[in-house]
Amino acid sequence: MIPAPGSTSEVYRPNPSAIVVVIDPGHGGCLDWGVPNPYDNKVAKSEKADTLGIALALRDLLAAQGITVVLTRNDDSALAGDLYPPLGCQGAPFRDVNGDGVAGFGPSVPDSTRTRDELSARIDLANLARADLFISLHINSLTQNGVVYQIAATQTFYTDAFPWADASRRLASTVEADVVRSMGKAASYRRQDRGIDGAAPYLYVLKPPGSAPSSPRRGLFMPAVLSEVGSVSLKAESELLATAPGREAAARGVYDGVVDYLRGRARAARIDALVPAGEAGVAPQPAPGAGPPYWPALVPSSGALQLRLTNTGTASWPAGLQLASGWHASAKPYLAAAPARLQGAGVAIPQLGPGESVELSVTLPAPPSGSRQVAWITLVASDGASFARDGSVALQLATASP
Numbered sequence: 001m002i003p004a005p006g007s008t009s010e011v012y013r014p015n016p017s018a019i020v021v022v023i024d025p026g027h028g029g030c031l032d033w034g035v036p037n038p039y040d041n042k043v044a045k046s047e048k049a050d051t052l053g054i055a056l057a058l059r060d061l062l063a064a065q066g067i068t069v070v071l072t073r074n075d076d077s078a079l080a081g082d083l084y085p086p087l088g089c090q091g092a093p094f095r096d097v098n099g100d101g102v103a104g105f106g107p108s109v110p111d112s113t114r115t116r117d118e119l120s121a122r123i124d125l126a127n128l129a130r131a132d133l134f135i136s137l138h139i140n141s142l143t144q145n146g147v148v149y150q151i152a153a154t155q156t157f158y159t160d161a162f163p164w165a166d167a168s169r170r171l172a173s174t175v176e177a178d179v180v181r182s183m184g185k186a187a188s189y190r191r192q193d194r195g196i197d198g199a200a201p202y203l204y205v206l207k208p209p210g211s212a213p214s215s216p217r218r219g220l221f222m223p224a225v226l227s228e229v230g231s232v233s234l235k236a237e238s239e240l241l242a243t244a245p246g247r248e249a250a251a252r253g254v255y256d257g258v259v260d261y262l263r264g265r266a267r268a269a270r271i272d273a274l275v276p277a278g279e280a281g282v283a284p285q286p287a288p289g290a291g292p293p294y295w296p297a298l299v300p301s302s303g304a305l306q307l308r309l310t311n312t313g314t315a316s317w318p319a320g321l322q323l324a325s326g327w328h329a330s331a332k333p334y335l336a337a338a339p340a341r342l343q344g345a346g347v348a349i350p351q352l353g354p355g356e357s358v359e360l361s362v363t364l365p366a367p368p369s370g371s372r373q374v375a376w377i378t379l380v381a382s383d384g385a386s387f388a389r390d391g392s393v394a395l396q397l398a399t400a401s402p
C-alpha cells in the first residue's frame with residue numbers, strides 16, 4: 001500500500017499527478033487551419049492558432065496544480081502526416097491510422113481521409129494514456145449560406161451513446177457553464193450560452209466506434225467533450241481570442257469546469273503497469289511506419305505483471321473489488337471494447353481511500369498461442385456499479401509490437 005501523497009492542489013488534493021487530462025487543440029498542421037476567420041483569415045487569427053494558445057494556457061493552469069497533462073499537439077503539427085508540397089506543406093508522410101486502407105490528401109483523395117486518420121491518432125493517444133478526461137478545444141464561426149452571423153457564443157458537445165454518458169454530460173455542463181462565465185467577464189460585448197448537446201453524430205472524435213467509414217474504429221474510452229469555446233463570427237471576439245487575455249479567459253473557464261467535474265467524481269481508478277522496459281511516461285511514443293503511431297506496451301514474456309492501482313476518486317473504494325482480465329487476438333494496436341470473457345485475477349483489492357495506491361504482482365492467464373494477443377485489464381465492482389461508468393480506462397498490453 002502506498003499512502004496518498006497529499007498536496008495543496010485545488011484540482012485533486014489527495015494525489016494530483018495520478019489524474020491525467022488530455023487536451024486536444026482542435027485542428028493544426030500546415031493543411032488544417034480550422035474554420036476560416038471571416039475578418040482576417042491569416043494564420044495568427046486561425047482557429048488552429050487560437051486553440052493551441054488556449055490549450056497551452058490550460059496546460060499551465062492544470063500543471064501548476066500537479067495534474068498530469070498530455071497534449072495531442074503542443075505546436076503547429078499533425079500526428080498522422082502533413083506532407084503536401086503543392087500547398088507548401090512539408091510535414092511527415094501521411095499514415096493510415098484508422099485502418100480503412102486510405103491515407104493522404106490531394107485532388108483524388110476525399111477530404112475526410114486526412115481528418116479521420118488525424119483524429120484517430122488523437123483518440124489512440126488519449127486511450128493509451130488512459131486519460132481521465134478528453135477535452136477538445138475549438139472555435140466556431142456561425143455562418144449559413146455565406147451569411148456571417150455576428151454572434152459570439154459558447155457551445156459544448158459530448159456523446160450520450162457511451163456507458164459513461166452521465167459523466168460526459170456532467171463534464172460538458174461544468175465546462176460550458178464555466179467557459180460562459182469566464183468569457184463573459186473578459187468580453188466587452190454580449191455573448192450567447194448555446195448550452196450542451198449530447199447528440200453530436202457529426203463529430204468524429206466523439207463518436208462510438210463502428211465499422212462505417214464515418215465512425216472511428218476505436219472510440220474514446222473516457223468522458224470527453226468538444227467545446228466551441230468562442231466564435232470568430234463576431235469581430236470583437238475574433239480579436240479577443242487572438243490575445244493572451246482572451247485565450248487565458250477561455251482556458252480559465254475550461255479549467256474551472258475540470259475542477260468542478262473532478263470534485264464531484266466519487267468513484268474512479270487508475271491502472272498502471274510497471275512494465276520494466278518501454279514505459280517512458282504516461283503517453284506512448286509514436287512508432288515509425290505508415291500505420292497507427294500509438295501502440296500499447298508489451299506484456300513481460302514471463303507473464304508476471306507488476307500493477308499499480310490508484311484510487312483517483314473522492315470516495316473510498318468499496319469492498320469486493322475484483323481485478324479482471326481477458327485476451328483477444330488483434331492485429332490492430334489495441335481493442336475497441338472489452339473481450340467477451342473477463343476472468344478474475346483472484347487478488348484481493350484493498351478499500352483504498354482517495355489518492356491511495358496499491359502495487360500488486362499478478363500473473364495473467366496464458367495468452368492463446370498463435371497470433372498477436374491484446375490483454376484488457378480492468379476493475380470490476382461487486383455492487384454492480386461499474387468503474388467504466390465513471391470513465392476509468394482499462395489497461396491494455398500486447399504480446400507483440402507492430
Ligand SMILES: [Zn+2]
Nearest residue numbers: 026034138139
Ligand atoms: Zn474546429
